[in-house]
Amino acid sequence: MWEVNQLTFAYDDKKTVLDQVSFKIETGKIYCLLGVNGSGKTTLFNCLSGFLKSNYSLDKYFIDNKLLYIQDEMHFYKNLSGLEFTELIFSLKDKKFDLAEFDRLLSKLKMNDYKNERISAYSLGTKQKLVLIIGILLNYQYIIMDEPFAAIDFIAAEVINDVLKELKEQGKAIIVSTHQLDIAQELADEILFLNDGKVNQIINNFQTPRELKNYIRLYI
Numbered sequence: 001m002w003e004v005n006q007l008t009f010a011y012d013d014k015k016t017v018l019d020q021v022s023f024k025i026e027t028g029k030i031y032c033l034l035g036v037n038g039s040g041k042t043t044l045f046n047c048l049s050g051f052l053k054s055n056y057s058l059d060k061y062f063i064d065n066k067l068l069y070i071q072d073e074m075h076f077y078k079n080l081s082g083l084e085f086t087e088l089i090f091s092l093k094d095k096k097f098d099l100a101e102f103d104r105l106l107s108k109l110k111m112n113d114y115k116n117e118r119i120s121a122y123s124l125g126t127k128q129k130l131v132l133i134i135g136i137l138l139n140y141q142y143i144i145m146d147e148p149f150a151a152i153d154f155i156a157a158e159v160i161n162d163v164l165k166e167l168k169e170q171g172k173a174i175i176v177s178t179h180q181l182d183i184a185q186e187l188a189d190e191i192l193f194l195n196d197g198k199v200n201q202i203i204n205n206f207q208t209p210r211e212l213k214n215y216i217r218l219y220i
């Protein structure tokens with residue numbers, strides 16, 4: 001269980017973006033973080049992962065060993081191939097690289113053709129898939145993903161849905177921000193709805209995306 005209590009953050013004195021945000025994350029569940037543009041989803045993720053300093057006290061061991069943050073903007077060595085980059089990450093982290101599992105995931109995410117291709121030739125969606133594969137291989141317990149579906153076609157989105165469900169079955173906790181209510185309604189066990197600086201944590205009992213939308217509309 002990962003508990004966030006009363007996290008507050010402001011970029012400057014004028015406006016508090018996150019105002020005593022509290023929620024609980026359990027392993028074996030998928031959480032979708034929803035909120036209108038500018039509500040603070042990326043800011044929240046940056047505070048949780050230590051990229052921004054808030055009043056939330058960070059646990060360095062947790063951040064280094066348990067938490068994977070897949071950002072919407074990622075940095076690569078673009079002259080390396082997907083395989084070389086992945087191997088590099090594993091050597092930097094001093095972890096054993098499982099090539100067979102890498103190949104299985106590449107195949108599952110329809111990425112075989114990119115294995116030996118330079119990352120400079122990857123589309124944004126392909127780069128996001130590569131990071132997801134690396135994250136799965138590194139076996140983090142908590143995975144935060146900022147808008148992973150934004151740059152991904154609907155076929156790939158279905159595959160990623162399946163991969164996330166597989167991770168959930170393995171006992172991981174996944175927090176995904178998205179604007180796509182159909183994905184949230186289909187995927188999430190719980191919704192984290194960020195509005196006016198607060199997080200509302202709701203069990204996802206919504207039967208349709210429209211039901212979820214109608215609920216959210218009550219607040220905004």
Ligand SMILES: Nc1ncnc2c1ncn2[C@@H]1O[C@H](COP(=O)(O)OP(=O)(O)OP(=O)(O)O)[C@@H](O)[C@H]1O
Nearest residue numbers: 011012017035036037038039040041042043044179
């Ligand atoms: N570096 C920054 N300096 C000052 N204000 C910022 C900075 N980054 C974001 N903000 C402001 O903080 C608020 C929250 O932004 P954030 O990017 O976290 O929202 P978001 O929910 O992720 O938005 P979106 O759905 O558009 O991606 C917005 O008002 C934004 O303008």
